[in-house]
Amino acid sequence: MxxxxxxxxxxxxxxxxxxxxxxxxxxxxxxxxxxxxxxxxxxxxxxxxxxxxxxxxxxxxxxxxxxxxxxxxxxxxxxxxxGEHELWEPGGDWRADMLRVAHQTRALMHRHPWLPRLMSPVYGFSPNALRYLEHCLACLDPLPEPYGTKLELIAMLNGIVTTYVTNELATDERTRSLPWSQERENAMRIAYLGGRVATGEYPRMAAAFAEDAGPIDLEAVFERALGRLLDGFDHSRR
Missing domain, CATH: 1.10.10.60 (Homeodomain-like)
Structure with a gap:
């Protein structure tokens, strides 16, 4: 018709x-x-x-x-x-295996910087996506949770990695566009922020800066974010 x-x-x-x-x-x-x-x-x-x-x-x-x-x-x-994901034989430690998945996914997104923009459940059931999900579920076999909960864990883990890499890529792109070094840019912004906090209008921010031990270790932040997510599903830590 x-x-x-x-x-x-x-x-x-x-x-x-x-x-x-x-x-x-x-x-x-x-x-x-x-x-x-x-x-x-x-x-x-x-x-x-x-x-x-x-x-x-x-x-x-x-x-x-x-x-x-x-x-x-x-x-x-x-x-x-x-299809570039390495699918290994799970080692029986679901936390270690899922951390390995997360690090591999992060590396994959850096090899293909366009990938975070296309991350969507709509594309979640292609042949390689299904193999990846089956692999992740195999890694999670030792976790005593229903499959629905395990799929939520995989989705949350991917969400953390995607968000983190998106921020990394945006920072790298902005750094390349600066007319001066990133260090000079950071010093300028820290000086401005320090002046604002010193006014006394932001006491909690002042307290946060006072306990800061130095530059932020972004790798450690990434590891903590992954660890805290996995802690929420780990019965042995409750």
Whole structure:
């Protein structure tokens, strides 16, 4: 019927290429790899159907035979990056295994700085995402909690890592744009903040600064955030 909207369809439920004709010239893996290369070198905003088609050496309309929507292209990219997760045999210590997962995910996001922008439950059930979730659940086998609770733990852990890396990447980008060193920028802001706190209008902030032992160790902050999350699920620490 004319004007009828197409039915929504998950990209993974579609054949590699629709229509008749010769054998497809590209696979989804080829397309995803091209898009990831562009995003890694030029940023996510540089990724478009036209740009990916040019990278592959095909026409833009031909690419739509493989990937109907840009959202599908993003899903292919997230799945391709997720395939870089190392899936090891769990060691029986669920805390140690989940900390290893968190550190691996952090490293993965730094290799692909565009990835935090695309982190969404919408892309959470691609082939590599399912393998990752199954691996995490295997790591959590020793934890006496229902699977729903374990999935919440995995989601919270990913949320902490994504937030932390997003802040790291934003700080790095801002540092590169400064006309002077980050140290000079920090000194300027600390001096201003110290002057404001010294007015007596912010007694609690003054107390916080008074007990500060020195520069913030961001790696230690990351470890504490992960540890406190896992503590909340750890029956042995209650």
């Amino acid at each position: 004319a004007g009828r909207a197409a039915e929504p369809e998950v990209i993974w439920a579609r054949p590699e290429r629709t229509g008749r004709g010769p054998r497809p010239a590209y696979t989804r893996a080829d397309i995803a790899a091209a898009a990831v290369r562009i995003a890694d070198t030029e940023g996510l905003d540089a990724v478009s159907m036209r740009r990916v088609a040019a990278e592959l050496g095909c026409g833009t309309m031909s690419l739509y035979n493989y990937v109907p929507r840009k959202e599908d292209l993003y899903e292919l990219m997230v799945d391709a990056a997720g």
